[in-house]
Amino acid sequence: MNYEKLAELLFPHITKTPADWIAAFPPRVLPEGAKVTRLAPSPTGFIHLGNLYGAFTGERLAHQSEGVFFLRIEDTDNKREVEGAVEAVISSLAYFNVRFDEGALGEMKNGKATDVGAYGPYYQSDRAEIYQTFAKQLVREGKAYPCFASEEELAAMRETQEAEKANPGYHGKWAVWRNRPMEDIEAELAAGKKFTLRFRSEGIDISAADCKLTEEEKASHMFTVTDGIRGRLTMPENYQDVVLLKQNGIPTYHFAHVIDDHLMGTTHVVRGEEWLSSLPIHVQIFSALGWEPPVFCHTTVLMKMDGDTKRKLSKRKDPELSLNYYRSEGYHPDAVREYLLTILNSNFEEWRIANPDADWESFRFTTEKMSSSGTLFDLNKLNDVSKDVLVRKPAEELYAFLLDWAERYGRAYDPKTRMYCDPEDPAAADAVDLYELFRANEAKMLRILSIDRTGEKPRKDLVYAKQIVEYFSYFFDETFVPEDTFPEEVPAEDIPEILEGYLARYYPEDDNSVWFDKVRSYAEHLGYAGKPKDFKKNPELYKGHVGHVSTVIRVAVTGRRNSPDLWTIQQIMGEPLVQARIKRALGGA
C-alpha cells in the first residue's frame, strides 16, 4: 500500500503540514511549574454542577501555579447543539465567578463568542483544517485508514458480534476496511462515497475469549499512567480502530481532544470519570503522533440519593443538577463555590473553620486531596455552608444581591402559593413584583437584613433568596400571609384582651427592655407567669407564661409564632403598621 498516495487521495485539499500548525501554536512561555488547564463543555445548553466542579478544579490548578485556564467549546456534534447554549454556558460560569484567561470569551458575533488568546480558534468546529492535517499525516504513516462501512453494515456487524459473544467494536477480523487494497478505496471514492477515518490500532484484545496469550504476554499489553487524582492506573491497551474523523470531516472527541490539548499546551486535563474508560484510546493516539500526553485528572461523578440507592445525578430527573436551579433559587454564588470546595478538597472545610475570614483563594488546593469515590450531593450541607457565607455579607451587599436576583427571577411572586410565576402570564396579574418592592423599600430592606446579624453570635438563618423572601414576607403588606394560629395554651377569650391591652401600652419610643418589661408585667396582671420557669415549676398557679402572651402578639403582628426579636421587628415596621396588624387580628378574632 502506498500510504503517501492514499493520503493525497483522501485529503487533496490539505496543503498545510503538521509542522505548520506546530509553528502556529508555539509552546507557552510560563513560569516553572505553571499548569495549563481548560474547561471544555459541549454546547448542549445544559450546564451542570459537574461542569462547575471541574471548572473550579481547573481554575485552581491553573491560577495557583500562575498558569492559564481557558474555555474551549467542544461543538463537534452538530446534532446535539442547542441555540444560544454557548452564551448560557458563559453567563452561568460568569455568575459563579469562574475566571478564564483565554478562550471563547469575547463579544458575541453571529452567535459565537470571539476568541480571546493566541491559541484559537476555541471552537472545535472552526478547527477542521487542523485536525485534517494531522489526520493526513497519520494516513501517510499508515496509522489511519478510510472506512466505507455504512451504518447498516456496522449495525449488522454488532448483531453478529452479540450473537457470537464477541467483544463489540471495529477491531480484528471485524475491521473489514483495515487492509483493503487501494483499488477498493479508489472505487468507493469514485462512486462518491464518504468515509470515516479510522485509527489503525496496534493493540490486541486480551479480553477476547479466543485470546491465546500467556499471562505474561497479556501483561505486556497493559499500560500504566499516573492520574492526578487517582494515582497509578493500569489498564489494557486499546485495540479498537476508533473513528478519528466522521464522514463530515469533523473529528470525534478522542481525536479533537488529543490534537487540541497538545497544540494548546494543556498540561492537566481535568475531566469526569466517564472518560476513564476511553483513556487507552487517547494515550494511544498521543503516542501515534509522537506526543507526551498531559496529566489526566479524572474527577468523581456527583451522585444523589434515590430511595435507598445512590445514583448519578441525572439531568432529566434532578433539577438541582442544573446550575440554573441554584441561580433561580437565589443561592449566592459564593455559597455554591464554598460548598463545592468542601466536597472538592477534603481539607477545605477544616481550613475554613480555622480561617473564617481568609480569601478562599489562599487555600492551597491539591488534586491529591480530591476524592475518587462517588460523592453524594448534599443539599443540607449546601444550606449550612450558605448560612455561614451569607452571615458574613453586609446588609448592603445582600440587598444588592437580592435586587439582582429579583430582577431576573422575582418579577411575579404569588405570596399565597409561594410560587414564582411567569410575569407574562395573565393569570399572574396580581402577583407581586419583588424587584419593584425591594427597590421601593431600600432603607427598610437594609434594616431587615441587619436584624441580629452582627456581634458575637449572629443569626444565621438567611440561606438563599427564595427562602429569604419567606423569611421577611410579613414586613410588607404585599407579601404578608398569616401562617400560624394563636397558641393553644391561651384561651380564645383572652386573646382580644391581650391584644387590646398591648395596643394600649405600646409605645414605639420604649427601648427593648422597657418594652418587654411592660409585656411581662401586663402578662402577670392577666394571671400569666412573668418567667417561664415559674410556670414550669407551678403550672397550677398560672394560666400560662409570658412566652404565651408574647406569642399572641407575635402572631398578630407577623402572622407567625416564630420570628426574630419582636421589638426589633416593630421598630422596623413602624407604629402605623404594627397597629394595623393588631387591629386586623382583633377584627378577625
Next chain:
RNA sequence: GGCUCCAUGGUCAAGCGGUGAAGACGUCGCCCUCUCAAGGCGGAAUCACGAGUUCGAUUCUCGUUGGGGCUACCA
C-alpha cells in the same frame, strides 16, 4: 455480557500496619431563652463480606458482594 473505577456512621470524610477510628452536616438530649434562629455542652451512629500476608490489619494482596462509568460516525 466484556472492560474498568470505587467501597470508613444517614451524608461529606480524616486515616496511609499498632489510634479511645478525627472533624463537618444531619439527628437526639440538655443549657441559654418571651418564640425562632444562633451559641454552649453532651449522646447515638462507621471500617461491606471472606480468605491470605504479618507478632498485629480499617490500612497491603486476592476473591465475593454492592454501587458507578464505558462499551457510537455523543461528548
